[in-house]
Amino acid sequence: MTEGAPYAALSPDVVLAAVDEAGSWSDGRLLTLNSYENRVFQVGLEDGGFVVAKFYRPGRWTDAAIMEEHAFALELAAAELPMVAPLAFDGQTMLRHAGYRYAVYPRRGGRAPSLESxxxxxxxxxxxxxxxxxxxxxxxxxxxxxxxxxxxxxxxxxxxxxxxxxxxxxxxxxxxxxxxxxxxxxxxxxxxxxxxxxxxxxxxxxxxxxxxxxxxxxxxxxxxxxxxxxxxxxxxxxxxxxxxxxxxxxxxxxxxxxxxxxxxxxxxxxxxxxxxxxxxxxxxxxxxxxxxxxxxxxxxxxxxxxxxxxxxxx
CATH class of the missing domain: 1.10.510.10 (Transferase(Phosphotransferase) domain 1)
Structure with a gap:
């Protein structure tokens, strides 16, 4: 990765390998989701279903700040609030692959809220x-x-x-x-x-x-x-x-x-x-x-x- 193009090395193969390394075996299906600050992908799994892999922009947040994000999401989910929280692998939610920090989330669909209601x-x-x-x-x-x-x-x-x-x-x-x-x-x-x-x-x-x-x-x-x-x-x-x-x-x-x-x-x-x-x-x-x-x-x-x-x- 470079400062000028922080995601230049984040190829589809790297994304799929990162998901595999975490322990969620991918089946090769990959969809880029709308995100500018980070890079976010929907990844198909061999055993069916999908996960969402979020790759953090290099240099934006410290490791401690990312862990606070994850901890807050998990705290909200534990309080039975509908917050999509990261999955843990061997007790870890912040993962690393090919120089990138990333997290894997369950996929949750839905529509935009009807704010007129x-x-x-x-x-x-x-x-x-x-x-x-x-x-x-x-x-x-x-x-x-x-x-x-x-x-x-x-x-x-x-x-x-x-x-x-x-x-x-x-x-x-x-x-x-x-x-x-x-x-x-x-x-x-x-x-x-x-x-x-x-x-x-x-x-x-x-x-x-x-x-x-x-x-x-x-x-x-x-x-x-x-x-x-x-x-x-x-x-x-x-x-x-x-x-x-x-x-x-x-x-x-x-x-x-x-x-x-x-x-x-x-x-x-x-x-x-x-x-x-x-x-x-x-x-x-x-x-x-x-x-x-x-x-x-x-x-x-x-x-x-x-x-x-x-x-x-x-």
């Missing part, structure tokens, strides 16, 4: 409340915090240090992102302290799969410490949807309504982080193919305009 939103709210009750039991030590240094400072530096940002927009971007950072800091100070717990961290509809038996959650790759509302706002497109989520949430755990004032902050940080994430990963061949618009000056001009609008609204 108040019943489904309340169901999700109940599950998130139970997830947060488990998350509040202890703390992450290695996975970091959902905060300004992680979500604004680091991605802003990545963007400013990337050739992807047109040179003539350098100062304009720095000014716009700085305004967002200042506005976020002021809003956080105005809201005051809130409880921070272990979270799913990226609980958007694509990470919730619905079956006839109900929903289950996947992908704790962005699990961090932060306010409970982080796992709610991406599922709620309007006030009525948030009301339905909180109706279910309140049946199992108290929700601090003060956190609702953090939603614009979390949305703003995600916007800054998104551009920085693309800029930082541009050397990975998958990113120019998936996000070709980021190579155009007009996209950065619009992004800068959006940042100013966000700063004005905070």
């Amino acid at each position: 108040a019943d489904e939103l309340e169901w999700l709210g109940r599950l998130l409340a139970r997830m947060h009750a488990v998350g509040a039991r202890s703390r992450f030590q290695a996975r970091g915090v959902l905060d300004r240094p992680t979500m604004i400072d680091a991605p802003m530096r990545a963007t400013l240090g990337s050739a992807l940002l047109p040179a003539h927009l350098f100062d304009a971007y720095r000014h716009a992102a700085g305004r967002v950072d200042d506005a976020v800091a002021n809003r956080i100070e105005a809201v005051g302290p809130v409880q921070r717990i272990r979270l799913h961290g990226d609980c958007h509809p694509g990470n919730v799969l619905w079956t006839d038996a109900g929903p289950h959650f996947v992908d704790l790759d962005d699990a961090r410490t932060g306010p409970a509302v982080q796992d709610l706002w991406m599922l709620a497109g309007d006030d009525a949807m948030m009301t339905a989520l909180l109706e279910g949430y309140g049946q199992f755990r108290d929700f601090d309504p003060t956190e609702l004032a953090l939603i614009p902050v979390l949305r703003a940080m995600r916007q800054v982080h998104y551009a920085g994430w693309i800029a930082e990963r541009w050397h990975d061949p998958a990113f120019p193919a998936a996000f070709p618009f980021a190579a155009e000056a007009r996209w950065w001009e619009q992004h800068i305009a959006d940042l100013h609008e966000i700063a004005d609204d905070l």
Whole structure:
């Protein structure tokens, strides 16, 4: 593997050999699943069925952080929450093959949730409340915090240090992102302290799969410490949807309504982080193919305009 192409050596043969080495004998069937940060594959097994193999991006997380992700998933599953947790082989969930760290998961299908349904939103709210009750039991030590240094400072530096940002927009971007950072800091100070717990961290509809038996959650790759509302706002497109989520949430755990004032902050940080994430990963061949618009000056001009609008609204 190389820094410029971190998955260049991850051929289909390597993926299948890794699954075999773990102890789940593959039958040669391999399907690449949608993932940019990591590489994820559905692999057919000789004895029938499938597993999902997730290969972690080199250098992104420490071993300790990956193990915390796995431990949290297993803790949630042990609490009878519908979280897809990694399989253990000889007691190990984090595996290594050909220089890659990977994990093997059972395959769980499903459809996207119907977020227009108040019943489904309340169901999700109940599950998130139970997830947060488990998350509040202890703390992450290695996975970091959902905060300004992680979500604004680091991605802003990545963007400013990337050739992807047109040179003539350098100062304009720095000014716009700085305004967002200042506005976020002021809003956080105005809201005051809130409880921070272990979270799913990226609980958007694509990470919730619905079956006839109900929903289950996947992908704790962005699990961090932060306010409970982080796992709610991406599922709620309007006030009525948030009301339905909180109706279910309140049946199992108290929700601090003060956190609702953090939603614009979390949305703003995600916007800054998104551009920085693309800029930082541009050397990975998958990113120019998936996000070709980021190579155009007009996209950065619009992004800068959006940042100013966000700063004005905070």
